[in-house]
Amino acid sequence: xxxxxDGPSSSVLGRALEHRSSRTLNEPRPALVETGFDGRPxxxxxxxxxxxxxxxxxxxxxxxxxxxxxxxxxxxLESGENKVxxxxxxxxxxxxxxx
Amino acid sequence: MIACLVIPSFELRAVLHDRPRLRLAPAALAPAxxxxxxxxxxxxxxxxxxxxxxxxLGEALATCPSLVLVERDPAAADQAWEGVLxxxxxxxxxxxxxxxxxxxxxxxxxxxxxxxxxPALKRALAAVGPAWDPRAGVAQRxxxxxxxxxxxxxxxxxxxxxxxxxDFLAPLPxxxxxxxxxxxxxxxxxxxxxxxELAGLPGAAVADRLGPDGRRAWSLARAEGEGGVAPRxxxxxxxxxxxxxxxxxNELTLRRxxxxxxxxxxxxxERADGEPRKLALSARLVGGGSWRRTVTLxxxxxxxxxxxxxxxxxxxxxxxPAKALRLELVELTSPGGRxxxxxxxxxxDTRKRLRExxxxxxxxxxxxxxxxxxxxxxWSRLPEQRAILVPRDG
Numbered sequence: 001x002x003x004x005x006d007g008p009s010s011s012v013l014g015r016a017l018e019h020r021s022s023r024t025l026n027e028p029r030p031a032l033v034e035t036g037f038d039g040r041p042x043x044x045x046x047x048x049x050x051x052x053x054x055x056x057x058x059x060x061x062x063x064x065x066x067x068x069x070x071x072x073x074x075x076x077l078e079s080g081e082n083k084v085x086x087x088x089x090x091x092x093x094x095x096x097x098x099x
Numbered sequence: 100m101i102a103c104l105v106i107p108s109f110e111l112r113a114v115l116h117d118r119p120r121l122r123l124a125p126a127a128l129a130p131a132x133x134x135x136x137x138x139x140x141x142x143x144x145x146x147x148x149x150x151x152x153x154x155x156l157g158e159a160l161a162t163c164p165s166l167v168l169v170e171r172d173p174a175a176a177d178q179a180w181e182g183v184l185x186x187x188x189x190x191x192x193x194x195x196x197x198x199x200x201x202x203x204x205x206x207x208x209x210x211x212x213x214x215x216x217x218p219a220l221k222r223a224l225a226a227v228g229p230a231w232d233p234r235a236g237v238a239q240r241x242x243x244x245x246x247x248x249x250x251x252x253x254x255x256x257x258x259x260x261x262x263x264x265x266d267f268l269a270p271l272p273x274x275x276x277x278x279x280x281x282x283x284x285x286x287x288x289x290x291x292x293x294x295x296e297l298a299g300l301p302g303a304a305v306a307d308r309l310g311p312d313g314r315r316a317w318s319l320a321r322a323e324g325e326g327g328v329a330p331r332x333x334x335x336x337x338x339x340x341x342x343x344x345x346x347x348x349n350e351l352t353l354r355r356x357x358x359x360x361x362x363x364x365x366x367x368x369e370r371a372d373g374e375p376r377k378l379a380l381s382a383r384l385v386g387g388g389s390w391r392r393t394v395t396l397x398x399x400x401x402x403x404x405x406x407x408x409x410x411x412x413x414x415x416x417x418x419x420p421a422k423a424l425r426l427e428l429v430e431l432t433s434p435g436g437r438x439x440x441x442x443x444x445x446x447x448d449t450r451k452r453l454r455e456x457x458x459x460x461x462x463x464x465x466x467x468x469x470x471x472x473x474x475x476x477x478w479s480r481l482p483e484q485r486a487i488l489v490p491r492d493g
Contacts (some may be wrong), residue, residue, distance in 0.1 A: 022489045025472060026482040058480050068481060097482055 028095035031085055041073055044085055044096070048078040058086075100206045100258075101328055102220055102237045103244035104227065105251075106183075108140030108152075109200025112231060113179040114172045115142075126167040130156060132418050139171070174381040174389035174425070185333070186226040192219075193330030201248075203241060205328040220256045229254065238264055241328075242319040246275050246294075264322040269295025276316045282309060294320040334377075337370060338427040339363045346385040346420035353414045353424065354407075360426040361406055373431035374399035380410050382421035390417055397459070399432040457491075466490065 034043035041049050054074040061068050069089035077083055085096050106112065111128045115121050125148045128139030136156040148163040159166055180199050187194050187204070191212055195203045204223070206216050213219035220235045227233040236247025238259040246268055251257040259267045271294050273286050286309075291297050297305070298320040306314040318324040339360045347353055357380070364370075376399040381391035392413040400406065410426075457469050470488035479485050 022473075022487045023470070024483045025486045025488055028483060060480055 026098045028086070028097045031094045031096040033085060033087075033094035039071075039087075041075060041085055041094075044075065044077060044083055047081075049075050050078045051076040053082075100216060100237050100239060101241050101244045102204050102206050102216075102223070102235055103241070103248040104187075104202050104204070104223060104233050104235050105245070105248040106200040106227070106231045106233050108142075109180065109231075110171070110173075110176045111140040111142070111169065113176040113199075114169050116175075116179060116230075118169075121167060121169065124167055125150065125163050125165055126169050127152075127159065129168040129170055131171060170386065170388040172387075172389045174383065174391045177379075177381075177391055181334075183227050183231070184331075186228070187223060188333050190222055190226045192223055192226075193328070195328045195330050201245070203244065203328045205330070206237065216258060217256055224254060224256070238267075240264065240322050241325050242275075243268060243322055246271055249275060265295075265298070268320060268322060269293060269298065273297060276319060278312060278316050282312060282316075285309065332430065334429045337364060337367055337431070338425060339367075340423055340425040342423045343421065346422050348417075348420040350414055353417070353421065354411050356424050357410055357414065357426065358403075358407060360424060361403055361410075364426055364428060365401055365403065370401075370428070370431065372401075373433055374401045375406065375428050375430070376432050377428075377430035378406070378410060379427040379429050380413055381425045381427070382417060383423040383425075384418065385420045385422055390421075392416065393429065395430075397455075 032043075032045050033041050036042045040052055040055070043049060052073055052075055054072075056072050058068065058070045058072060067090065070086040071089060072084060072086040075083045075085065083096060084098065085094055087094050108128075111126070112122075114128065115126065122142060123144060125142060125145035127141040127145055127150060130136045130138065138150065138152060138154050138156065138159050140152050141150050145163060145166060148166070150159045150163050150166055154162075156168075176199055180196070184194055184196060184202065187202075191209050192204045193208060197203060206219055209219045209222075210216055213222050216237055220237065224233050224235060232253035234248050234251035234253055235256045236244045236249070236251055236259070237256065238244040238247055239261040243259055243264045247257040247259050250271065273283060273291060273294060275294070276283075276297075278286075286297065289308075291300075297317055300317065302314065302317055305317040309316070315324070341356050341360055343356070347356070375396065377393065377395045379391060379393045381389060383389050394409050394413065396405075396409060460468055467490045469491045471491045472486050473489050474486045476484050477486070
């Protein structure tokens with residue numbers, strides 16, 4: 001299963017800051033992720049995953065009209081690079097992010 | 100009025116200065132090492148044989164098998180050019196060099212000295228020397244003066260009056276304009292051949308089609324815009340040379356030689372506490388050519404370690420073993436009135452350098468280029484909401 005992210009979930013703070021020409025740090029970037037049967041990443045941006053070091057969930061702002069539900073994975077790629085990716089459960093797309 | 104002096108194919112002429120026989124033979128400046136194999140300027144005999152500047156090497160040799168390729172010698176060319184500029188400055192002309200073989204000067208200051216524009220320019224051409232075949236153009240505008248100098252014959256002074264400028268420019272080719280080759284081709288594809296044809300187009304349409312460069316070229320073709328002449332500060336004549344007993348390619352040895360040259364140069368009494376602002380490092384290569392790099396320091400300094408750091412990295416760019424290394428103090432500043440402190444606050448020097456570095460980044464990349472990380476919600480579980488980048492202006 002290959003999914004591609006189109007854009008991060010909206011951020012109220014981010015939108016508010018655009019007017020001050022400031023930029024957010026650690027903005028999520030769309031990623032091309034291939035997953036296994038258990039939903040864990042097997043390839044990230046066409047690089048194989050050597051190890052899933054950690055997995056956690058972030059559920060926030062569920063009381064608003066802009067809820068956040070993410071499933072994070074901290075990975076080690078076959079190239080030796082450490083990578084954090086998450087699946088946005090609201091829109092079903094993947095992103096990389098420095099967590 | 101503004102005068103422009105042009106010496107065509109200056110780099111080739113400088114190399115052939117010591118080889119007068121080759122001047123009459125078909126010869127061309129060899130392509131620069133590592134660049135596209137295209138010829139530099141060529142001699143008149145080579146042109147007669149069908150060889151043109153910018154021609155591919157293979158094509159040129161097929162056209163003229165007796166063509167002699169002359170090794171580039173940038174150090175000799177720079178030295179010869181400096182000699183030309185100094186001779187003019189000694190004659191009272193304040194010159195603004197615009198690359199090898201082209202310079203501008205303001206005639207107003209010397210007209211009364213020599214009794215008019217033409218006698219002054221005659222004096223200038225004589226100062227350059229007839230061996231260089233210089234030619235001069237005089238006009239109210241820089242571009243018109245340059246165009247006139249390019250049209251003039253060797254030794255001729257072509258004066259274009261302000262009312263005749265547009266008529267004079269109209270039939271001249273577009274290749275005189277300072278435009279990229281792609282832009283020149285675009286103009287040719289549009290069917291434009293002369294400056295007059297370009298000048299006759301509506302300015303807005305030219306700007307729309309060719310952008311700011313095209314608009315500037317349009318203004319030049321209409322004899323509009325442009326500033327005056329900004330004469331250079333005559334450089335100091337301080338230089339030191341180190342001849343090696345045998346060719347040296349080892350960077351460590353070259354760095355030591357550079358250190359010795361720096362010591363000798365900074366110890367010269369003529370420097371009189373002046374601090375170098377611009378230096379030139381050159382080498383005579385074992386193959387007969389030369390190599391030269393100019394370094395302009397951000398801040399004038401006589402600190403040996405900083406000068407070594409600024410110049411040492413250039414030595415890695417040497418294309419081959421060197422027979423001699425030369426260091427030249429091109430620009431010296433007078434000793435500055437820097438206020439010394441009895442007790443310098445800790446870290447002040449670092450902060451000052453950091454501020455200067457940030458100022459330079461801002462100047463080159465724009466005001467929003469330097470940012471500060473500001474934590475806004477460090478407790479947030481969403482990483483992108485913990486901190487933001489805010490442009491730092493102060």
